[in-house]
Amino acid sequence: MAKVLEMRGITKQFPRVLANDHVYFDLEHGEIHALVGENGSGKSTLMSILYGLYQKDAGEIIVRGQHVEITEPRRAIDLRIGMVFQHFMLVEPLTVAENIVLGSEIRKGPFLDYKKMIAEVRRLSEEYGLQIDPEAKIADLSVGLQQRVEILKALYRGAEILILDEPTAVLTPQEVDDLIQVLRNLKAKGTSIVFITHKIKEVLAVSDRVSVLRRGRKIGTKLTSDTNEQELAEMMVGRVVLLQVEKGSAQPGPEVLRLEGVSVKDQFGQVKVNNVNLSVRSGEVLGIAGVEGNGQSELVEAIAGLRRVSGGKIYLSGQDITGWSPLRIRRAGFGFVPEDRHRRGLVLDYSVADNLILGIHGSKPFVTSAGLRNQGKIGEYAEELIAEYDVRPPVANQAVRNLSGGNQQKVVVAREFAQNPDLLICSQPTRGVDVGAIEFIHKQVIAQRDRGAAVLLVSAELDEVLSLSDRVAVMYNGEIVSVMPIEEATEHKLGFLMLGGRLEDYQAGEVSGSAGQS
Amino acid sequence: MRDKVKALPWQELLLPLVAVVLALLVGSVFILYVGENPLKAYGILFTESLGSMRNIATTLQRATPLMFTGLAVAFAFRAGLFNIGAEGQLYIGAFCAVWVGISFNLPRIIHLPLAIFAAMVGGALWASIAGYLKAKLGVHEVINTIMLNFIALFLTDWLVTGPFHGGSWVPETVRISSSAAFTRIYLPTRLTTAVYVAGIAAAAVYIILWKTKRGYELRAVGLNPDAAEYGGINVARNTVIAMAISGALAGLAGAEQILGLHNRFIVRFSSDLGFMGIAVALLGKNHPVGVLLAAVLFGALQAGSAAMDRSTAVPRELITIIQALIIFFVAAEFLIRRMLRLKEDA
Ligand SMILES: Nc1ncnc2c1ncn2[C@@H]1O[C@H](COP(=O)(O)OP(=O)(O)OP(=O)(O)O)[C@@H](O)[C@H]1O
Ligand SMILES: [Mg+2]
Secondary structure, eight states: OOEEEEEEEEEEEOSSOEEEEEEEEEEETTOEEEEEESTTSSHHHHHHHHTTSSOOSEEEEEETTEEEOOOSHHHHHHTTEEEEOSSOOOOTTSBHHHHHHTTSOOEETTEEOHHHHHHHHHHHHHHTTOOOOTTSBGGGSOHHHHHHHHHHHHHHTTOSEEEEESTTTTSOHHHHHHHHHHHHHHHHTTOEEEEEOSOHHHHHHHOSEEEEEETTEEEEEEEGGGOOHHHHHHHHHSSOOOOSOOOOOOOOOSEEEEEEEEEEEOTTSOEEEEEEEEEEETTOEEEEEOOTTSSHHHHHHHHTTSSOOSEEEEEETTEEOTTOOHHHHHHTTEEEEOSOIIIIIOOTTSBHHHHHTTTTTTSTTTBOTTSBBOHHHHHHHHHHHHHHHTOSSOOTTSBGGGSOHHHHHHHHHHHHHTTOOSEEEEESTTTTOOHHHHHHHHHHHHHHHHHTOEEEEEOSOHHHHHHHOSEEEEEETTEEEEEEEGGGOOHHHHHHHHTTOOGGGOOSSSOOSSOSOO | OOOSSOOOHHHHHHHHHHHHHHHHHHHHHHHHHTTOOHHHHHHHHHHHHHSSHHHHHHHHHHHHHHHHHHHHHHHHHHTTOOOTTHHHHHHHHHHHHHHHHHHOOOOHHHHHHHHHHHHHHHHHHHHHHHHHHHHHHOOOHHHHHHHHHHHHHHHHHHHHHTTTOOSSSSSBOOOOOGGGSOOBSSTTSOOBTHHHHHHHHHHHHHHHHHHBHHHHHHHHHHHOHHHHHHTTOOHHHHHHHHHHHHHHHHHHHHHIIIIIIISSOBTTOOSSHHHHHHHHHHHTTTOHHHHHHHHHHHHHHHHHHHHHHHHSSOOTHHHHHHHHHHHHHHHTHHHHHHHHHHHHHO
16 A cells, blocks of 8 residues: 655654654554554654644654645645644634535635535535434534534535544543444545544554554554554553552442532523432542433532522532532532643643642632742642642643643643542543553542542443442433442443433343332 | 634734725825825824924823723723723722822822822723623613713713812812822823822733733633633622723723823813723733833824814814824724635635
């Protein structure tokens, strides 16, 4: 097969880190090439260089046999290179077709030729099996479909080389399967694809070859058929990785969180959480399984005091905290890893140190009695946490915006866990995080549990729910439809319940009567 | 998406400088058009604004109110608020100052600070209305500060032509008692001790924003209100506080105008000082030091313009054009960044 792309000796130095160190990368015609590596290993940087967002310090890029300089994304597009980012860049009120042609509209005289635009987009969508309605409004589409619009946008601009930076991090398991199918279709049509991910299962499922980066260096490239999960994990992290969580059995203590008939409405008055009763005890992990968008986010934000409840009561360690301010709830012994670290969890333009004190920034020793910030203490505290949680690069006064996604997550986790809260809510704690860091975060969650925290875990990853939880609750359509001990939970059973199946109907030959509402 | 090139500190200073140079370049086209030599015109502009101690004093005097309004706009901006209402806050502050200035007879050591304080309180309260409307009712601050500007304007119009009219044929109040006036520090220019107050205000802004817990909260609200809320920060309260402090700074501009320059309230005395504050804040990158520098630049342009008008064919309106061009180029930061990078690559 012919090489459509070769990157040789690519080097990129950022003020404090060597993000790419003489990296070689190539792409063959019609292949799916997975690019993996730890957080901060330089994957996004390498691809941003290819797309013209960053300028390389050294190295050369050869596209279809030609040496090229890609100084800006325009140039990349001219070279038929397209990129889909993790954070979409779509104009919400516009339709799919309008978004796709934006910047290269089809005109009829001075006017836009809507009919032709829609027809063209429809043709492309059908050709690649994307199943997108060109006239739908972006705001009405699910995340998975919005991502397809991004892909279509690249294809419309003629992309033959498609870069996808962590496309699956925002998707539900079903959407991931759909995406994989789309990628196969694209490949069959001759598109060459770079696929960045942290999930080794996806690498094995979809790619032809896989390249591993570690700390800016290329560690190796393998045929996917010649490798396996364990080997890839070790190449990424540079040591043996435990893919299974090691944990002893739970020693549940007194009840810490109690929800009594909690209901939550969204801003339009739609019921998102309906009459939820739940109890989490000290020393146990309660996992909430469910397809995203079934009220988990709203429930968790209500507990955190970030959303008003429309009915019911919330108790933390016996105290009625319904309607308390977020600060008061925090001070009562609450820690919270939010699902969206960019929107909720971090002030991206604040330094690592300033993010590490968010929420406790008003407490001693970080402020003096005169209300002045104690920079010395803030710095010391940050250094400690950076070391303990292995945030890289270990620089306290660097803006969090410049950290890789996984390291940003570590900052959030470090901040919340370090408080040793009585109740710890972890929403998607390992989203976009590398295998090594997943192992680390999982260990920390168990350590929190063993310390006596009540942990409420919300995750779209069934694997994660199954491996960390002591009890599992399934949420569907705003309701907790079932709570069961971990021994009774299987992937199949949870999947059935998550999609709205009823426990009574679940016929798998297992116990079904004993696992009702507890 | 991440910034392409992470701005280095020197670039922070470089960009406004480039904007100023570009504005002067484009301005020279106008000078050529009226048949003058740009070098000569700019030469006069420069010597008349910075060429002697006396001219520097005049420049500083012109810059002082802009320092206050620039700080006001910058402060609100750091908390994510676009305060278009500095003009109105300035008028309310000015009125409070003049009221204290004419109504009391006190020793200077009390009278002047009291008048200054009154101006701050007036500006702060007026701006808090906008903050409250934003925080509690979600009325955008751009809209409600603009409306409050009109109200402040007509309110002071009425007060000064009605209950507080000085009795002459001019719409103005009587003079304040001299114990409430700022002291002139470089005669014969009208530069007063108010410029020291501006320096103190800039230092205070810096300390509040970057050295206090309050500043941490205000900036967090400005950068990411959702994260701030999550971190236990009361967004509504901080919005009101940010507007109040911003309004107090704008009120100080009013105090300077009354207690330092006019010594009475003349109806509609402010020549858009509040709105110029937006430009000053923009050019000064919303940093107190940058704001002081930007205010001095604008002060210099104004100070030099009269002489340029007198001794060349260039009308003083050119200065307005140059100020507008500076704002234009600062706003077109993206363009300048691009030009700079092209140069670096070459
Ligand atoms: N604009 C920037 N300024 C300074 N450092 C940066 C910048 N962008 C990235 N870095 C640093 O470069 C390194 C590589 O980052 P990059 O985003 O390429 O990692 P990644 O492999 O994509 O990680 P992740 O899997 O977490 O997304 C990191 O150490 C990061 O902190
Ligand atoms: Mg990345």
